[in-house]
Amino acid sequence: MVTNPRTALRPHRLRPLNLPQKIEVRTDTSGKPTSIVHRGQVRMIALVRDEWRVNDEWWRDPVARRYVEIISTDGARIVIYEDFIHHGWFLQYTDTSHNTLTNPS
């Protein structure tokens, strides 16, 4: 769900949904994620289900990401990505029916 940003409200202000959150990701030698650290909580990765690249909007604010869909050892489906422009890993989405992480917004 959407977390309260605790900022002063302005009428009709647009608030983007699903904003990514910075996380730490440990990878193996081949670059495959093995665990993620989000808000101090470590979750081990049981399975990498899918991988895809997004290169877009090169004409204004370029986006270059490598998305990885993973299943954690506690069964949650998590989508993370590696950002090649801003360098780092980000949490995009977690399946709320399983996760114990907070869905970023």
Add this chain to the structure above:
Amino acid sequence: MNSVPTASLVSNNSVCVWIPTFPLRAEERRRPELVGKPTALLELGKTKQLSHVSSYAKRFGVKAGMSVGQAIGLCPPLILVESDPVYYDETFNRLIHRLTRVTPVIEPDELGRVYMGVDGTERLIGSPKDVIRRIDKNLLSVWFGKPNTKRSSKRRWNKPDIALQQQQFTERHRPWRLGWADGKFASWVAASKSPAGQFLIVDKTIQQEFLLKQRIRVLPLNADTHQRLWQLGLKTLRDVTSLPRQSFQIQFGKEGVKLWDLASGTHREPVIGKENPEPIVESIHLATPLSDRSLIANAIERLIERALRNPRRAGWRVRTLQVRAELEYGASWSLNANVKDPSATTAHLLAPLMVKLDRTPPAGGLTEITVALTAFTPGTKELQLFARDSVSSARAGRRRALRWAVREIRTRLSKPMIHHIIEIHPWSRIPERRYALIDFDP
């Protein structure tokens, strides 16, 4: 209520009061901070399409019907406002009601456009300019909350009468345009030709010439007919009337004849007002005479409930009501009540009657009780009663419930924690660009 026109409620001279993009203007009235900003209204029931766009937003290329994503892309500072049809209806009803002070012949056309029959007002008020000024004053008192005290310079008002008079009101920004002419169509054209805050009086002697100069877009055309006329090289009403009426009938059927008649000025539709509502009467015959106070009160309450449910009452609040009763041995008894705050709820209407019942109880058992709702006020604080039909009634009811819920949440949390999800770029490959939240303020 009944809307049977009578001869006295028909007028050839018409004043068209037109407020273009009325919902947007109403929002600006409610939230003055929106004035002069790029604003767009979201389509009712759809959160991804715009229904009305302010002129400032149009400069960025934003258009009605556009998706939110497109609009935000063109105009990043665009302010999105959710539609509040109940408020628009309420505001419009208030304007209409106020205009009855000028003339009883009022014919609302669509939201933001109303025709006023002004035959005979010149005797009561004065010249057409004076009538227009009176209309403007009444509109001002509703729109801005107080009558306008500023006056245009005397020099301007006292110009000698000319056939086509175009005047500017005071500097205060008025969203309405007024047009005076013979018949509804010509008055509408006059209003549409008048800039915001101004009026146009078209004298009968030049009305035909005035109409012939207009472009075909003033005609009530659908897009297809408009395009066909354009492709035929017909750009003005003069072009239309230069062709035989019969050819129009062949090409466009009944609609074509009507268009030709409107263009030539031969078809002058009068303004047809609506009659005031008739009383709503409910009665009950009692087999056993009633004399107990609580039983009488209960019977009156049931009758009020029944009268309020009458579909003719939709959109009206009750201002006065009457209770009549026949007593045993042929006598009668009655109570009248004027409700200070017109209402459409049983409890509000019953309260003053009960006070009177205690003061002047009937002198015998009642054999027949009649309740008559005799005077009404348009519009209401009970939102669903603004409704003109069952759909808008349901919509108004939902809005009301939502408003209460939001108010409660705001009171408890000090913040309106309810948001609406709108689509920005639902097709985007970047998840955070697909949807966004806006504050939900019903």
